[in-house]
Amino acid sequence: MAALVIALALPRFLAAQEDVTARADNLFGAGHYKESIAAYERALQLRAPRPADNAWHIARAYVRLGNAKQASRWLEHARQLGFANEQAVASEPGMREMVASVARRDRGPLRVPTVCASICARSTHPLPTRS
Numbered sequence: 001m002a003a004l005v006i007a008l009a010l011p012r013f014l015a016a017q018e019d020v021t022a023r024a025d026n027l028f029g030a031g032h033y034k035e036s037i038a039a040y041e042r043a044l045q046l047r048a049p050r051p052a053d054n055a056w057h058i059a060r061a062y063v064r065l066g067n068a069k070q071a072s073r074w075l076e077h078a079r080q081l082g083f084a085n086e087q088a089v090a091s092e093p094g095m096r097e098m099v100a101s102v103a104r105r106d107r108g109p110l111r112v113p114t115v116c117a118s119i120c121a122r123s124t125h126p127l128p129t130r131s
Helices: 002-029 033-045 051-065 068-080 086-091 095-105 114-122
Strands: none
Touching: 002 033, 002 051, 033 051, 051 068, 051 095, 068 095, 086 095
8 A cells, every 4th residue: 555655656756856946947047046046945855856956056046146155055065965067166157256255254164054954964965074
């Protein structure tokens, strides 16, 4: 019985993951950055594929909103999840400047945003510890 329920629910769950990521991409593309952040966070909560890319897109949205501190935190988190496309970071307008300004101000370790830490605590993609 449980296997039947899972078999029936799984396609819906996978479709929901894809839908929320596609919605987030559409919102970002339309310039609705705050809404796209919420949608990408929802994709992380649903454990959608490519969590590093979703975190990267959140960082990009924060850059577009002018929030350097959150952009830097989410970029760091994307890297912790495996995002390694430094060419994308270099080509993202304003990203390097914002991250550098935060690094100069905050000489301490970066802290992962609370919402992301709680999401990742429940996910299969744990945050690495920093020493």
